[in-house]
Amino acid sequence: MKFKIFLSILLCKLSCSILRTLGKGGTALPGKIALFICKDILRYVSSNVQTVIITGTNGKTTTSRIIEKAFSESGLSYFSNKSGANLLSGIVTVFCLNSDMKGHNKYKYAIIECDEAAFRLVAEYIDVKCVLVTNIFRDQLDRYGEITSTLNLITEGINKCKDVTVCINADCSLCSHIYSLTKKKILFFGVDTSIYQNIIKEPKDALFCIKCQKPYSFDYVTYGHLGGFRCDACGYHRMDPYIRVSKIISMDENSSDVQLFIGQNAYDVKVNLPGAHNVYNAVAAACVMKVFDIDENIIVRSLGSFECGFGRMEKMFLNGVATEIILVKNPAGFNQILNFLVNIHGEFVLAILLNDELADGTDVSWIYDVYFEKLLSYQDNMKAIYVSGNRAHDMQVRLKYAGLDMNNVFILKNTDKLFEKALSHGIPLYITPTYTAMFDLRKKIAKKYGIKEFYE
Amino acid sequence: MKRVINICHLYPDILNLYGDYGNILCMQKRLLWRDIDCNIDDISVNDKLDIKKYDLYFIGGGQDFEQEILLNDIRNSKKELIRQSVEMGKTFLGICGGYQLLGRSYTTWDGKSLDFIGAIDIRTNGIKERMIGDYIFTCKDDKGEFNVIAFENHSGKTFLDKETQPLGKVVIGNGNNGEDGNEGVRYKNVFGTYGHGPLLPKNPRLADLIIKTALKQKYGSDELSPLDDSMENDAHEYMYKRIISR
Numbered sequence: 001m002k003f004k005i006f007l008s009i010l011l012c013k014l015s016c017s018i019l020r021t022l023g024k025g026g027t028a029l030p031g032k033i034a035l036f037i038c039k040d041i042l043r044y045v046s047s048n049v050q051t052v053i054i055t056g057t058n059g060k061t062t063t064s065r066i067i068e069k070a071f072s073e074s075g076l077s078y079f080s081n082k083s084g085a086n087l088l089s090g091i092v093t094v095f096c097l098n099s100d101m102k103g104h105n106k107y108k109y110a111i112i113e114c115d116e117a118a119f120r121l122v123a124e125y126i127d128v129k130c131v132l133v134t135n136i137f138r139d140q141l142d143r144y145g146e147i148t149s150t151l152n153l154i155t156e157g158i159n160k161c162k163d164v165t166v167c168i169n170a171d172c173s174l175c176s177h178i179y180s181l182t183k184k185k186i187l188f189f190g191v192d193t194s195i196y197q198n199i200i201k202e203p204k205d206a207l208f209c210i211k212c213q214k215p216y217s218f219d220y221v222t223y224g225h226l227g228g229f230r231c232d233a234c235g236y237h238r239m240d241p242y243i244r245v246s247k248i249i250s251m252d253e254n255s256s257d258v259q260l261f262i263g264q265n266a267y268d269v270k271v272n273l274p275g276a277h278n279v280y281n282a283v284a285a286a287c288v289m290k291v292f293d294i295d296e297n298i299i300v301r302s303l304g305s306f307e308c309g310f311g312r313m314e315k316m317f318l319n320g321v322a323t324e325i326i327l328v329k330n331p332a333g334f335n336q337i338l339n340f341l342v343n344i345h346g347e348f349v350l351a352i353l354l355n356d357e358l359a360d361g362t363d364v365s366w367i368y369d370v371y372f373e374k375l376l377s378y379q380d381n382m383k384a385i386y387v388s389g390n391r392a393h394d395m396q397v398r399l400k401y402a403g404l405d406m407n408n409v410f411i412l413k414n415t416d417k418l419f420e421k422a423l424s425h426g427i428p429l430y431i432t433p434t435y436t437a438m439f440d441l442r443k444k445i446a447k448k449y450g451i452k453e454f455y456e
Numbered sequence: 457m458k459r460v461i462n463i464c465h466l467y468p469d470i471l472n473l474y475g476d477y478g479n480i481l482c483m484q485k486r487l488l489w490r491d492i493d494c495n496i497d498d499i500s501v502n503d504k505l506d507i508k509k510y511d512l513y514f515i516g517g518g519q520d521f522e523q524e525i526l527l528n529d530i531r532n533s534k535k536e537l538i539r540q541s542v543e544m545g546k547t548f549l550g551i552c553g554g555y556q557l558l559g560r561s562y563t564t565w566d567g568k569s570l571d572f573i574g575a576i577d578i579r580t581n582g583i584k585e586r587m588i589g590d591y592i593f594t595c596k597d598d599k600g601e602f603n604v605i606a607f608e609n610h611s612g613k614t615f616l617d618k619e620t621q622p623l624g625k626v627v628i629g630n631g632n633n634g635e636d637g638n639e640g641v642r643y644k645n646v647f648g649t650y651g652h653g654p655l656l657p658k659n660p661r662l663a664d665l666i667i668k669t670a671l672k673q674k675y676g677s678d679e680l681s682p683l684d685d686s687m688e689n690d691a692h693e694y695m696y697k698r699i700i701s702r
Binding site: 138147148204207208213215331362363365366367368369393394396397398400401403406 | 477
């Protein structure tokens with residue numbers, strides 16, 4: 001057995017360094033090799049680590065970065081799967097890389113974002129200390145089938161954990177149902193108030209009570225199906241969160257100021273990324289930090305100073321033009337970005353990059369659940385809209401049927417030309433790529449411009 | 457006199473899984489661009505359905521979770537009304553779950569049988585695997601045959617009774633059941649298809665065929681002025697070439 005573990009870790013490390021020398025990412029394949037040699041290698045390389053799993057539809061990456069910030073400020077020794085490889089193989093890779101040849105891990109903590117369907121596989125081997133479920137929205141239904149199956153997969157994972165604390169979004173009626181599906185310790189987080197004055201009209205992913213299938217009533221909605229839900233028929237309702245945002249003090253295109261309660265203690269907190277979804281990311285991260293008894297002052301400081309990068313509202317200057325890359329993956333996320341865009345003061349240029357590779361979702365139907373009609377009354381602010389990606393034509397048609405002025409919408413499939421045109425206006429550029437489009441984009445930016453951060 | 461088409465969107469809050477709204481939006485815009493008025497009513501669970509009001513019905517696709525809520529409502533109040541409307545020659549577009557729903561029954565993969573609306577003679581059997589992907593099928597209008605580009609994602613295999621006509625033939629993909637080459641159903645003025653989500657925007661010819669069917673039924677004439685569909689056709693052509701070359 002010892003030899004098997006040794007060989008598994010060795011080949012994982014070796015293949016990874018070879019792949020990286022060759023300029024490949026080396027995130028998933030080394031893990032696959034390790035698993036081939038020893039199918040439960042993850043059990044050994046995680047046995048002396050306290051692991052946090054971050055799962056849910058949206059906000060996994062950003063929330064992980066905020067938690068990392070607090071761990072690092074608290075001087076805790078940790079590693080994470082920063083590359084975003086969040087399936088079993090990618091997680092195996094990162095555990096092996098941070099372990100010695102005997103399977104003893106060098107770090108005390110692991111901050112791991114995990115795909116919703118992969119979590120139950122991971123939970124089989126890792127003794128998870130804390131699970132965060134950010135939210136559940138419709139996402140890549142070509143993969144999951146239906147939204148309730150996502151909930152079931154996550155619950156299955158949670159119930160495999162032994163001694164775990166589960167941080168759950170109280171405002172998501174799908175997530176908070178986990179409370180009655182498990183006996184594990186639960187800590188709720190949430191937002192006590194609506195966030196936007198006029199929220200986007202979007203299809204709700206949970207209109208009917210998950211317990212009795214009667215329609216929900218809402219005291220307030222933050223976005224999507226999130227908010228103060230209750231079912232008048234069976235009494236199922238939002239649980240009072242322990243960690244909660246009680247008030248939105250102010251919001252602009254860079255950040256939000258909110259009042260945060262940790263138990264009875266109130267803090268004025270700056271959330272260092274804009275938009276309602278990042279308010280949720282912040283309060284979710286704070287909930288995990290509390291599970292690890294991180295000093296409350298450090299929690300507050302981390303929320304106000306974290307940086308995310310990697311296409312999550314990542315800011316940079318290209319040819320002197322302020323450019324922001326905002327990854328879009330599903331209707332809930334994209335609708336939040338539209339809420340954000342229409343609150344921008346001043347003129348800007350928008351570039352939408354739509355791909356349909358496996359990682360993007362091969363079905364682009366979801367763009368019709370994004371309410372581009374919201375942009376109609378802000379067209380004076382948008383100097384131009386560029387559409388690109390292999391499904392650019394579908395996006396163009398979507399914008400046409402939204403009723404936008406098509407004299408202002410241009411298809412540019414060539415990324416070089418796209419940059420040339422989009423930057424030529426000399427005003428802020430917002431780029432919303434899908435997953436694989438973002439990788440293509442970043443490669444191009446690195447090659448062409450060299451990335452320079454906007455704030456540092 | 458200005459023409460008007462009144463659209464009834466059935467169960468828009470439940471059957472809206474994959475951007476189904478795109479079809480309503482497409483029909484609405486294509487009517488308005490031709491100076492034909494268009495009203496859209498959302499009719500869902502517990503809403504009264506007044507069939508005298510509507511010329512065109514749209515039913516989208518949904519998830520199994522909400523099916524029970526839906527079937528109760530259909531059974532209690534809408535089943536007969538929908539069947540009457542179909543027999544009266546009202547135009548229907550049913551896609552994916554909405555298409556299955558117009559049929560007689562659905563047998564789940566583990567053998568449970570559910571009664572559906574029964575407006576058309578089709579039956580669906582659930583299987584465990586899903587049929588997923590871009591696909592192409594043919595369709596006919598007064599000018600002849602044309603291709604429709606769509607995306608299918610269903611675990612139901614639908615079979616037509618002997619007399620019932622399909623909407624078209626599968627060129628690439630599965631269609632109704634992956635066995636007999638049929639796609640969708642065409643009965644009186646009902647169009648049923650597995651081409652889910654926003655089927656119509658990239659298939660303007662099918663969109664106009666449905667609009668014309670509703671106009672003809674209401675006004676006796678289906679005169680429709682041409683539109684500039686170059687963007688729609690670009691999107692259509694691009695996907696046609698991609699799917700064909702796979």
